[in-house]
Amino acid sequence: MTTPSGLPRLGDDGGANLADILERVLDKGVVIAGDIRINLLDIELLTIKLRLVVASVERAKEMGIDWWERDPALSSKARDGELGRENADLRRRIAALEASREEHP
Template sequence: MEHSSNSATIVDVLETILDKGVVIAGDIKVGLADVELLTIKIRLVVASVDKAKEMGMDWWETDSYFSSKATEQLEHQNLKLNERIEQLEKKLETKEIEGEKK
């Protein structure tokens, strides 16, 4: 039995796809009597994590649903905002008290 030397295995194809990346794009339009009722735009990117980061597609790192790091950043920002609100409220109370004294 002879095997072709240039036939690619599924592993080779998958490795190439993940290394280079593949973009699949399409639009689905539903219309009735030349009136467009619905348009769905589909964009699919298949790539390795490293390739996606290289392309600037690293949204999962800042999405709190996918990343504990993003959650920590949000909690830190929330803490800083709460501290700032407390400072502003104290300043406002001080100004109101000074205004009542006059």
């Protein structure tokens, strides 16, 4: 049995369990969005924008969400890329210092 949204209905018969619901949510994805604003005398003091996406990795990639692949804190591949860029930059700086040292002994 399903609801109009297509999600299984939880009933007394136990036909749908948490794993089924989680599988459906991860397959389709769920987006929760909201804003919190704090105003004092029509002066905006604070705005917090909340966005939550719950989806499988494959579904997130289909939606164009893949920030974890470029975050050095979360991806060794991204960390290696960052270290490579830093290493190349340091090598260029050392070469420039050595060249200037040779010009002005």
